[in-house]
Each structure stands twice: as structure tokens, then as C-alpha cells.
Amino acid sequence: MTFETDRPPSWQVCVTCGNELTESDSHARCPTCGGLLEIAHRPPDMTRAELLLRFTERRGRPPGAAAASGVWRFREFVLPSAEEVVSYPEGNTPLLHREVLDRWTGLVGLLLKHEGHNPTGSFKDRGMTVGVTQARRIGARAVACASTGNTSASLAAYAAQAGIPALVLVPSGNVASGKLAQSLAYGARTLLVRGGFDDCLRLVQEASERLGVYLLNSINPFRIEGQKTIVLELLQQLTWDPPDWIVLPAGNLGNTAAFGKALREAHAWGLITRLPRLAAVQAAGAAPFARSFEEGFKRRHRVTPDTVASAIRIGDPASHDRAVRAIRETDGVVLAVTDAQILEAKAAVDACGVGCEPASAASIAGARELVRRGTIAGGARVVAVLTGHLLKDPETLLQYHGQADPLPPGANRPVEIEADLREVERFLGKE
Ligand code: F0G
Numbered sequence: 001m002t003f004e005t006d007r008p009p010s011w012q013v014c015v016t017c018g019n020e021l022t023e024s025d026s027h028a029r030c031p032t033c034g035g036l037l038e039i040a041h042r043p044p045d046m047t048r049a050e051l052l053l054r055f056t057e058r059r060g061r062p063p064g065a066a067a068a069s070g071v072w073r074f075r076e077f078v079l080p081s082a083e084e085v086v087s088y089p090e091g092n093t094p095l096l097h098r099e100v101l102d103r104w105t106g107l108v109g110l111l112l113k114h115e116g117h118n119p120t121g122s123f124k125d126r127g128m129t130v131g132v133t134q135a136r137r138i139g140a141r142a143v144a145c146a147s148t149g150n151t152s153a154s155l156a157a158y159a160a161q162a163g164i165p166a167l168v169l170v171p172s173g174n175v176a177s178g179k180l181a182q183s184l185a186y187g188a189r190t191l192l193v194r195g196g197f198d199d200c201l202r203l204v205q206e207a208s209e210r211l212g213v214y215l216l217n218s219i220n221p222f223r224i225e226g227q228k229t230i231v232l233e234l235l236q237q238l239t240w241d242p243p244d245w246i247v248l249p250a251g252n253l254g255n256t257a258a259f260g261k262a263l264r265e266a267h268a269w270g271l272i273t274r275l276p277r278l279a280a281v282q283a284a285g286a287a288p289f290a291r292s293f294e295e296g297f298k299r300r301h302r303v304t305p306d307t308v309a310s311a312i313r314i315g316d317p318a319s320h321d322r323a324v325r326a327i328r329e330t331d332g333v334v335l336a337v338t339d340a341q342i343l344e345a346k347a348a349v350d351a352c353g354v355g356c357e358p359a360s361a362a363s364i365a366g367a368r369e370l371v372r373r374g375t376i377a378g379g380a381r382v383v384a385v386l387t388g389h390l391l392k393d394p395e396t397l398l399q400y401h402g403q404a405d406p407l408p409p410g411a412n413r414p415v416e417i418e419a420d421l422r423e424v425e426r427f428l429g430k431e
């Protein structure tokens with residue numbers, strides 16, 4: 001099969017007005033209308049079988065080779081023109097099954113795509129390897145982002161690897177300590193902003209424009225290209241036989257947008273013949289997208305967010321429009337789960353030895369809720385994405401297990417004793 005070749009391999013398109021920019025344009029948004037940008041690729045000049053063979057061959061390359069990265073293995077979908085990449089490498093995350101979670105959710109064969117296995121402990125590394133690669137290609141002097149903690153940890157690590165100074169803005173007092181520690185350790189200049197994530201994002205957009213710093217929030221379309229590989233990799237793990245549902249937590253909606261784009265392209269390029277349905281799960285205290293979904297996406301909402309899942313404590317998601325398209329095209333759903341549901345799901349994921357951070361558990365709580373409502377059939381093939389590692393947020397964890405009254409489901413309270421064998425015996429006797 002041959003395709004038109006009068007275009008470069010990739011270019012940028014404004015999702016609002018259709019304005020086209022070159023791949024190397026560094027604008028954070030469309031310079032004409034302020035809309036979000038998206039990367040368009042010329043479909044590769046090869047058959048489905050040839051493309052799949054390439055993906056398989058690269059998977060077998062020695063670990064450490066850029067082509068073996070779970071992102072760059074799919075480079076035709078990501079950034080085909082990139083020759084030198086800033087890669088850890090990342091991706092290659094496991095697809096897990098735990099019977100306990102089947103019983104807990106009411107599903108059979110629920111699979112967990114555990115993105116906490118990425119180098120900095122979250123899926124953000126998949127987008128950041130592409131974002132920082134692009135920053136280096138265009139000669140960015142510095143890079144910046146606003147974050148609830150994971151994006152900043154990832155940006156700090158990849159910028160350090162590329163030798164580019166990084167600036168991160170995070171909500172003061174509202175970032176889990178594991179994430180803040182990473183940002184400091186990797187050497188990013190870290191600003192603790194007295195405000196929420198939405199304030200940080202507004203501020204960093206203004207600052208990056210004023211100071212000429214390259215913006216690497218998920219409004220950056222190159223980040224989205226990297227995050228698409230969560231879906232591509234899980235499809236490859238399932239030998240390109242798509243599941244019925246993919247469930248993911250949703251905050252700023254970059255990932256929901258990325259999943260939609262990955263599925264759209266995988267379908268258009270003939271890799272899959274059927275689209276899984278997306279289920280985007282928000283925390284009830286930060287659920288503007290779920291509210292909008294309930295109204296048939298007639299209106300965009302903005303809320304003052306409040307949830308224990310600090311990663312998704314976001315009231316005005318930047319990728320709203322792109323995510324609406326993802327939900328519509330996949331016949332998807334959006335729902336909200338309470339903090340109690342999130343924490344109970346997290347305790348269940350942790351107790352089976354897998355573990356994840358609170359926001360990630362929203363997908364498990366959401367899967368259970370959708371089965372309960374009858375939206376997802378008990379026999380459906382479901383993949384739930386765990387977005388971040390258990391050790392990201394030790395405070396929430398210790399608070400949950402240390403709590404006495406009422407004792408939450410699955411709580412494992414520590415007991416303090418004197419350094420005396422009789423106390424150990426007394427404790428075991430009680431057990
Ligand atoms: N899960 C985790 C662990 C996250 O860190 C985030 C977002 C999400 C889910 C939601 O993804 O924003 O694409 O809808 N964290 C961003 C950050 C906002 O700054 O680290 P989304």
C-alpha cells in the first residue's frame with residue numbers, strides 16, 4: 001500500500017480551527033485561535049503485517065536500546081522523524097491479573113495495566129520522553145510544567161537526562177511527598193504555589209509565553225503522542241485483540257484524549273477492527289467532566305476540586321474538548337466515584353500485593369461501580385489502568401491504615417510495643 005508523500009511525516013493541527021503548523025513549531029497553543037494542538041501523521045508506507053512485525057522485532061531488542069522502549073517501539077505512531085531520543089527507557093509495563101480483584105469488582109479476568117512500573121513511577125514518563133525529545137530538537141532553553149506531582153517528577157527526571165533546566169509549579173501543601181521529593185532530587189526549580197493545580201496551570205502558561213520557556217503540560221501535543229502508547233502496548237500484549245472496555249482515571253483529561261487518539265489511529269491504520277469503549281473515572285469532588293457527560297456534553301463545567309486523590313484534584317481540565325471526542329468516538333462513559341470508594345479500591349489493590357496510588361484506584365472503583373450499574377457486563381473483557389506507584393503517596397496510605405474509628409475496609413493498623421518478647425507473644429496471642 002502506498003500513501004501520498006507530498007507531506008512531511010508529521011505536522012501539528014489546531015483541533016478548534018484546523019490551522020496547520022509545522023512539526024517544529026514551539027507554540028503551546030494555536031497562534032490563530034488559542035485552541036489545542038494535535039499531531040497528525042502520514043500513515044506509514046507499509047502493510048499491517050509489516051508494521052506489526054516491526055513492533056514485535058523491536059520488543060525483542062536488548063533492554064536499553066531506544067527501540068525497545070515501550071514508547072519508541074511504536075515510533076511510527078509517535079514521532080517518526082525523531083532520530084535521537086531522550087529515553088530512560090520507559091514503558092514495557094506489565095498487564096496483570098489477580099483473582100481477588102475479579103471477586104472484588106464482579107468481573108472475570110480483569111487485567112491491570114500497571115503504569116506505576118515506569119521509571120519515575122507513573123505513566124507520565126511515556127509522554128515526557130517524547131516531550132523532552134521534542135524540546136531538545138527545537139533547542140528549548142528551558143522547560144516548564146504545572147503539576148499535581150507526577151508530571152513534575154517526570155519532567156524533572158527527563159530534563160535532567162537531557163541537560164535542560166526545568167521549572168515546575170505545584171500546589172503548595174497539596175502534593176504527595178514521594179512526588180515532591182522526586183522533583184527536588186532530579187534538580188527541577190520547584191515553585192510551591194499558594195493555590196490549586198488550575199492556578200498553577202494558568203500561571204505556567206503565562207510564564208512560559210512571557211519567558212520563552214517550552215511548556216510540557218499535557219496540552220503539549222507531543223506528550224499525548226507518547227501517552228498513546230499505553231493503549232498500543234496493551235493491544236500488543238493482547239495480540240491486537242482489543243478488550244471490550246478500557247477504564248482509566250481522569251483529571252486534566254490528557255490521558256483520556258491520548259487513549260481516544262490511539263484507538264482512532266490504530267483503527268484507521270488497520271491494526272484493530274473494533275474499538276474498545278473508554279470509561280473515564282473522576283473523583284466525585286473533582287468531576288466537572290462527569291457532570292458534563294451527564295448533560296450530553298452540552299456544557300463545559302468548572303468546579304473547585306476537593307478529593308483525597310491529589311493527582312486528579314483538578315477543577316478545570318485543559319483537554320476537555322479532546323476528551324469529549326475520545327468518549328464520543330468510543331461510545332465511552334464518564335463517571336464519578338467517592339473518596340471512600342477510591343480508598344477502598346486502593347486498599348484492595350494494595351492488599352493483593354500489586355499496589356497503586358489513590359488516583360489510580362479510581363479506575364478499579366469505577367470498574368466495580370460500572371458492573372454494579374450493569375453498564376459493564378460481568379463477562380466483559382476489561383483492562384483497568386493503574387497510573388501511578390504505591391510509594392508516590394505514603395501520607396494517604398498511613399493515614400488510612402492508622403485510622404482507628406471507624407476502622408475503614410481492609411485497614412491494617414500498626415501496633416506499637418515495648419522492645420520485649422513478651423509483648424510480641426501477647427500480641428500474637430491476641431491475633
Ligand atoms: N493518575 C495519576 C497518577 C496522575 O498523576 C494523573 C494526572 C491522572 C491519573 C490523570 O490523568 O490528567 O491525563 O486526566 N496527573 C497530572 C500531573 C495532572 O500533574 O501529574 P489526566
